[in-house]
Structure formats: structure tokens, C-alpha cells
Amino acid sequence: MSTSLMWTxxxxxxxxxxxxxxxxxxxxxxxxxxTWKPGVKAALLYxxxxxxxxxxxxxxxxxxxxxxxxxxxxxxxxxxxIMRVAGHAASEDSLLTHFSGSRGxxxxxxxxxxxxxxxxxxxxxxxxxxxxxxxxxxxxxANDISDVRLRDLKNECLLIPFHHVRPPLLxxxxxxxxxxxxxxxxxxxxxxxxxxxxGDVRSAINDLQSIAERTKHIKVEDVERLLxxxxxxxxxxxxxxxxxxxxxxxxxxxxxxxxxxxxLLHQAIHDNLPYQYKDPEDLASAYDALSRADLYFGRIKxxxxxxxxxxxxxxxxxxxxxxxxxxxxxxxxRFPPSKLILxxxxxxxxxxxxxxxxxxAEKCHVSRRRATMDFLPFLKAIFSSNLEEAKKxxxxxxxxxxxxxxxxxxxxxxxxxx
Amino acid sequence: MSEESxxxxxxxxxxxxxxxxxxxxxxIESLKGFLKNPLTMPHLLFAGPPGNGKTTVALCLxxxxxxENWRNYTLELNASDxxxxxxxxxxxxxxxxxxMGSMANVPYGLVILDESDQMTAEAQxxxxxxxxxxxxxxxxxxxxxxxxxxxxxxxxxxxxxxFSPLKREDVIGYLHRIAKNEGVNLTDSGAEAIIxxxxxxxxxAINTLQAASTISKTVDKKVVLQxxxxxxxxxxxxxxxKALKGDFLKAREMLYELMVTYGLSGSDIIxxxxxxxxxxxxxxxxxxxxxxxxxxxxxxxxxxANEDIQLSALLAQLTRxxxxxxx
Numbered sequence: 001m002s003t004s005l006m007w008t009x010x011x012x013x014x015x016x017x018x019x020x021x022x023x024x025x026x027x028x029x030x031x032x033x034x035t036w037k038p039g040v041k042a043a044l045l046y047x048x049x050x051x052x053x054x055x056x057x058x059x060x061x062x063x064x065x066x067x068x069x070x071x072x073x074x075x076x077x078x079x080x081x082i083m084r085v086a087g088h089a090a091s092e093d094s095l096l097t098h099f100s101g102s103r104g105x106x107x108x109x110x111x112x113x114x115x116x117x118x119x120x121x122x123x124x125x126x127x128x129x130x131x132x133x134x135x136x137x138x139x140x141x142a143n144d145i146s147d148v149r150l151r152d153l154k155n156e157c158l159l160i161p162f163h164h165v166r167p168p169l170l171x172x173x174x175x176x177x178x179x180x181x182x183x184x185x186x187x188x189x190x191x192x193x194x195x196x197x198x199g200d201v202r203s204a205i206n207d208l209q210s211i212a213e214r215t216k217h218i219k220v221e222d223v224e225r226l227l228x229x230x231x232x233x234x235x236x237x238x239x240x241x242x243x244x245x246x247x248x249x250x251x252x253x254x255x256x257x258x259x260x261x262x263x264l265l266h267q268a269i270h271d272n273l274p275y276q277y278k279d280p281e282d283l284a285s286a287y288d289a290l291s292r293a294d295l296y297f298g299r300i301k302x303x304x305x306x307x308x309x310x311x312x313x314x315x316x317x318x319x320x321x322x323x324x325x326x327x328x329x330x331x332x333x334r335f336p337p338s339k340l341i342l343x344x345x346x347x348x349x350x351x352x353x354x355x356x357x358x359x360x361a362e363k364c365h366v367s368r369r370r371a372t373m374d375f376l377p378f379l380k381a382i383f384s385s386n387l388e389e390a391k392k393x394x395x396x397x398x399x400x401x402x403x404x405x406x407x408x409x410x411x412x413x414x415x416x417x418x
Numbered sequence: 419m420s421e422e423s424x425x426x427x428x429x430x431x432x433x434x435x436x437x438x439x440x441x442x443x444x445x446i447e448s449l450k451g452f453l454k455n456p457l458t459m460p461h462l463l464f465a466g467p468p469g470n471g472k473t474t475v476a477l478c479l480x481x482x483x484x485x486e487n488w489r490n491y492t493l494e495l496n497a498s499d500x501x502x503x504x505x506x507x508x509x510x511x512x513x514x515x516x517x518m519g520s521m522a523n524v525p526y527g528l529v530i531l532d533e534s535d536q537m538t539a540e541a542q543x544x545x546x547x548x549x550x551x552x553x554x555x556x557x558x559x560x561x562x563x564x565x566x567x568x569x570x571x572x573x574x575x576x577x578x579x580x581f582s583p584l585k586r587e588d589v590i591g592y593l594h595r596i597a598k599n600e601g602v603n604l605t606d607s608g609a610e611a612i613i614x615x616x617x618x619x620x621x622x623a624i625n626t627l628q629a630a631s632t633i634s635k636t637v638d639k640k641v642v643l644q645x646x647x648x649x650x651x652x653x654x655x656x657x658x659x660k661a662l663k664g665d666f667l668k669a670r671e672m673l674y675e676l677m678v679t680y681g682l683s684g685s686d687i688i689x690x691x692x693x694x695x696x697x698x699x700x701x702x703x704x705x706x707x708x709x710x711x712x713x714x715x716x717x718x719x720x721x722x723a724n725e726d727i728q729l730s731a732l733l734a735q736l737t738r739x740x741x742x743x744x745x
């Protein structure tokens with residue numbers, strides 16, 4: 001596609017100064033880039049779509065003469081691929097650097113929040129390694145960084161939040177585009193357009209262009225004639241749609257409207273189900289549908305045949321809704337799933353437990369899994385009842401004080417937590 | 419090394435030579451045959467329920483074959499602990515490289531791969547290649563609970579030894595010997611209670627005995643139950659009771675607790691639920707119906723992708739079942 005056709009490309013800011021809004025974010029990013037040297041954290045730009053995150057990185061690379069290597073993290077999934085493309089650039093200065101007068105390479109990993117799907121095993125680990133070893137600056141871009149799986153990544157990055165672009169700025173931009181394209185537009189029409197786009201510059205420009213295809217005199221009706229943009233619904237809204245779908249076949253529609261990994265949605269349905277379908281009959285039969293959906297996910301995992309996906313999705317939406325015999329009111333839906341929250345809360349404890357089990361595994365010729373089942377409970381019993389015996393065992397297994405505390409009290413001592 | 423001064427009884431009383439192993443007579447005889455000419459020994463596959471001596475026999479064999487410094491020529495791996503087949507391959511590669519220099523002293527190195535049935539079929543296929551590539555320098559002893567979960571091509575490359583479950587009187591005899599040596603008074607009711615809780619799993623039985631003996635030098639039924647109570651075995655029972663009484667939410671919460679804080683895997687939990695069903699005060703007809711339900715979900719657990727969902731679905735079924743029975 002020729003760039004002149006799409007206004008979002010045609011008018012994409014070429015310098016940092018041309019980007020509207022998010023002044024704070026621009027400032028912190030530029031100062032990070034200017035002062036970056038090996039050992040400094042990577043930058044993670046995050047915020048809603050269409051507000052200029054990627055554009056800022058591209059414009060800055062141009063302004064400050066960096067060779068930009070762009071990778072869309074959700075296309076280039078596996079760890080290997082990331083290491084191959086970005087690891088190479090990160091480990092040595094390119095020849096280009098010497099001849100072009102460029103300051104070096106800047107790596108941009110876009111859509112990092114799309115990377116933790118199942119095929120990305122090791123994807124986040126690879127990025128972490130890359131960040132730690134990199135000799136060139138790395139920028140990560142994401143929409144939503146609330147997922148617990150991104151936690152380690154967040155610790156290694158300078159977080160730079162982006163916000164919706166404020167309406168007056170957006171309005172001024174649209175007016176400027178009208179002037180350049182020779183359009184006449186009613187003030188009111190542009191205001192509605194701005195309002196409709198909720199601070200998303202890209203979609204505002206796209207809308208303006210699509211109206212301009214039809215008319216050079218933009219009136220309020222023209223804006224109102226635009227189809228409603230496929231609005232993303234929240235996970236909570238999607239859950240409500242699925243649980244209370246009437247007829248049940250409507251439940252499937254929620255899938256198209258919510259932007260979430262399907263397996264995570266599956267888990268969210270499971271998490272909320274008992275609060276919604278209070279009747280044990282309905283609950284058991286809906287859970288049966290969820291269980292069947294999970295069987296299909298298992299098959300997909302084993303066979304890599306994504307053809308099974310539609311069966312899984314059907315079971316977890318229509319299958320659940322069709323199990324409903326009683327009528328229910330919406331409830332407050334919980335997200336992220338409580339199990340994930342529990343996992344992140346108990347991380348310190350699980351890590352400590354794992355270390356204890358590794359020590360047992362080494363001495364007693366068992367797996368950590370066996371150690372968890374067949375040793376840990378008994379050690380807890382011993383450590384909570386007989387200090388003397390506990391001491392002997394502790395020194396034989398080389399347990400630390402923290403481990404001893406945990407085994408005798410069942411709690412992780414706060415002081416030792418990093 | 420550590421074995422002389424072992425504090426955990428499972429290690430302290432682990433047999434060091436094949437002659438000390440009291441059970442599995444036929445297996446021991448066949449293995450001794452290999453000792454006469456070690457080079458004729460094929461790869462071995464040991465299958466059988468947990469805690470009945472498979473690892474012990476493998477370690478004894480290592481001592482016999484490789485002598486005093488057996489540890490230097492033995493690589494112990496646990497399939498369920500290694501992160502993927504790549505790690506396994508890497509560790510075996512390093513091990514054989516290190517072996518090369520010192521092969522003069524031993525016929526070959528031993529790779530003991532425990533819980534090998536925890537590996538996926540793909541990983542096992544890769545393992546088969548690893549075994550082949552290293553067969554000149556190493557022998558493999560694969561240990562598993564179910565030989566059926568080991569792919570055919572590996573089975574056909576191994577001499578298979580099935581370790582039958584330990585007999586009740588053997589476990590009791592073993593416990594009494596340890597108790598006597600440790601100056602612990604193990605009563606008949608105590609021994610019975612341990613068997614009740616641990617079946618033929620000698621490792622669990624010994625750990626139970628040791629934990630009980632730290633509470634009281636006389637180990638009777640009461641002390642054993644006290645240990646078992648503290649050791650979390652009660653959790654599964656009360657989870658089951660909650661579900662059958664209709665409190666699904668509480669049951670699911672307890673399930674999460676078991677998985678997250680206790681770190682139990684889904685199949686460990688489902689097996690315990692299965693065991694507990696028969697301890698409930700229910701007609702046998704009902705017990706067997708429930709057992710069948712559990713079997714179905716154990717199957718789904720293996721086939722599916724998300725353990726939480728399968729186990730929760732089972733609890734929902736049990737909740738419905740409980741309410742039907744009570745109404």
C-alpha cells in the first residue's frame with residue numbers, strides 16, 4: 001500500500017515535536033534514550049492504542065540518528081527468533097554504524113503484551129535476557145501491562161505510561177489535517193468525531209479520511225453516519241454476555257468483542273461461574289461444558305491443530321449458557337482470575353518451598369514433586385513438634401534459617417523477603 | 419558421604435547392596451546375573467508403584483557396577499524436575515563428555531532417569547535418540563510408575579522389570595526393624611494406622627514413622643493420626659466433605675490452597691480424593707459410583723490443558739451428587 005493513501009502514514013509525525021499530547025512521556029523517553037548506556041534498564045512504553053507510542057520511538061530514532069530494528073513481538077514469537085533478530089543487533093555494533101554516522105542501533109519490540117500466549121514459551125525469558133545483556137537500548141511497547149506474567153519484565157524496565165490524547169489537542173490536529181487536505185468541516189462535526197475516538201489519534205484520523213472519501217464538506221450527519229467502531233468490551237462485560245446470553249447462542253458473540261487470550265477467558269469464566277450459577281445443577285452442567293472445552297484445548301496443545309479451537313470456544317460460551325435452567329441477575333465479576341492472584345501473592349512462599357524441596361531431592365534421591373508430597377508435610381510435622389530433631393535434619397539438609405522458620409511456622413518471614 | 423550420617427530415616431535405612439534388599443527376589447537375581455559380565459547389561463526399565471524400592475535397587479546396582487566412586491560415574495536425573503528435554507540432553511551430554519576421560523575404571527556410566535513416565539511422548543522420542551547416541555559410554559536405568567506410559571521404541575530397547583507392590587507384612591516388618599534400632603516403641607495399632615495411611619509406599623511409611631516418633635517415643639494409632647493430620651492428608655478429606663455437603667465455593671478454595679501453597683499437582687490431588695472416597699461413610703454402591711466419576715475426571719485431567727478447571731468441574735459434579743443424595 002502506498003503511504004500517501006493512508007493518512008495515518010502520510011501524516012505520521014517525523015520528529016518528536018510533531019507528536020501531540022503525552023508531554024511527560026515524551027520527556028522521560030527522550031532523556032532515557034539520551035542517557036542510555038549498557039546496564040541501564042530498557043524502556044517500556046504502555047497505554048491505550050493510537051496515542052503515539054510506536055510513533056514516538058520511530059520519530060526519536062530519526063531525530064537522534066539511530067538505526068531502528070522493529071520487531072512485533074506478537075509475530076515473532078519464539079525465544080529463538082527474538083534472540084536471533086534482536087540478540088544479534090544487541091551484541092555487536094552493526095557495520096552500518098561506522099559508515100552512516102548513526103549513533104547505533106535501537107531495538108523496538110512492539111506488542112509485548114501479546115507475547116505470553118502458549119507458543120511463546122520462553123518469549124518473556126528471552127526478552128529478559130536480551131535486556132540484561134544488551135549493548136544497545138531496547139524499547140518495549142505494550143497496551144496493557146497488568147498481567148501478572150509481565151511482572152518480571154516490568155522490574156527490568158523504566159515504565160513510561162501514555163494516556164489518551166486530550167480532546168482540544170486532537171481537535172486542533174483534525175482541523176490542521178482538514179486545512180492540508182482542503183476540506184471544510186463544521187466545528188460541531190469535528191467535536192463529535194473527537195469525542196467518538198476517545199483520545200485515540202489513529203482512529204480519529206482514519207475516521208476523518210473515510211468521511212473525506214465521500215465529501216469535502218463535512219457536516220454533523222456525515223460523522224453520525226459512520227458505523228459504530230467495533231468497540232472492545234471489558235472482560236467483565238464479556239462474562240456477563242456469556243453467562244446471561246439469551247438465547248444461549250448469543251454467548252459466542254462476546255468472543256469477537258473482547259480482546260483477551262481465549263484460555264485466559266476460559267479461566268475467567270471458570271473463576272466466576274460459581275458466583276453466577278448458584279444452583280448446583282446449573283453449576284455442574286456448566287462446569288461440564290468448561291471441562292469439555294478444556295479437553296479441546298488439550299488436544300490443540302498436543303496436536304497443534306487449531307481446528308479444534310472452535311469446539312473449545314463453543315463449549316465455553318454457548319455450552320455454559322445453555323446449562324442455565326434458572327434465571328440469574330448479573331453479579332460483580334472478578335478479573336484477573338483469583339488463582340492467578342493467589343499465585344502471585346504466594347510467590348515468595350512457593351519459591352522457598354521449591355528450594356527446600358530441591359535440597360530434599362538432592363539428598364533423598366527423589367524428584368522435587370515427590371519431595372513436595374512425601375517429605376514436606378512430614379518435615380512440617382517434625383519441625384512444629386520437636387526442635388531438637390528439627391535441628392539435626394536442618395543441618396543435614398543444609399536448610400537456611402528462613403527455611404527452618406517456614407517449616408516450623410508455615411509462614412515466610414517477612415524480613416528475608418527481597 | 420552423607421549416607422553414613424543420614425538423619426532422615428528413609429536414607430539412613432536405604433539398603434546399600436542388592437543383598438540387603440528384602441523384596442523383589444527374582445529381580446535381584448536377574449540383576450546379579452548382569453554383574454558377572456557388566457557389558458552384557460542392556461538399558462533397564464523399572465516400573466512399579468511409588469516407594470517400593472525402584473530407586474534403591476538402581477542405586478545398589480550402581481554401587482556394584484561402578485565401585486566405591488560410583489557417584490562420579492552416575493547421573494541421577496528426574497524427568498519431572500528438568501525443564502524440558504533440552505535440559506536433559508544437555509546434562510547427559512556434559513555427563514558423557516566428563517566420563518570420557520575416566521572410562522578406564524568403569525565399564526560405562528549410568529544414567530538413572532527417575533519419573534520417566536512424566537515425559538511427553540515427544541520428549542521420550544528425543545530421549546530414545548539420546549539413549550542411542552550415548553549407548554557406547556552409558557547405560558540408562560529408566561524408572562517409572564507405569565510402564566505403559568513409556569513409548570514402545572524405548573520399551574523394546576530395555577530389559578523391563580516390574581516391581582510389585584510391597585506386601586503389608588514386609589512393610590510392617592521393615593517399620594519394626596527401624597523402630598527397634600531407633601529405640602521407638604511402635605505398637606500394633608500404630609503400625610496398622612501407618613499402613614492404612616500409606617499402603618505399600620515404604621517411603622511414606624518411614625517418613626510417617628519418623629515424624630510420629632518426634633512427637634512421642636511410643637508410636638500408637640493416636641500419634642500416627644496426629645502426624646497425618648498435621649501433614650495435610652486431612653485437607654483432601656475435608657475438601658471432599660465440603661463438596662458433598664454442597665459448599666462448592668469453600669471446596670474450590672481449599673483446592674486452590676492445596677495446589678498453590680502445598681504445591682500438589684492435579685493428579686496427586688485426584689488420586690487422594692479417590693482414596694478418600696472409600697473412607698467415607700457411604701454405601702459401597704455409592705462409593706463405586708463416585709469412584710467412577712473421579713476416574714472420568716482423572717482421564718480428562720490427563721487429556722485437558724488446565725488442571726484447575728478439570729478439578730473444579732469434578733467438585734461441581736460431587737456437589738450435585740451430594741445434594742441429590744441428601745434430598
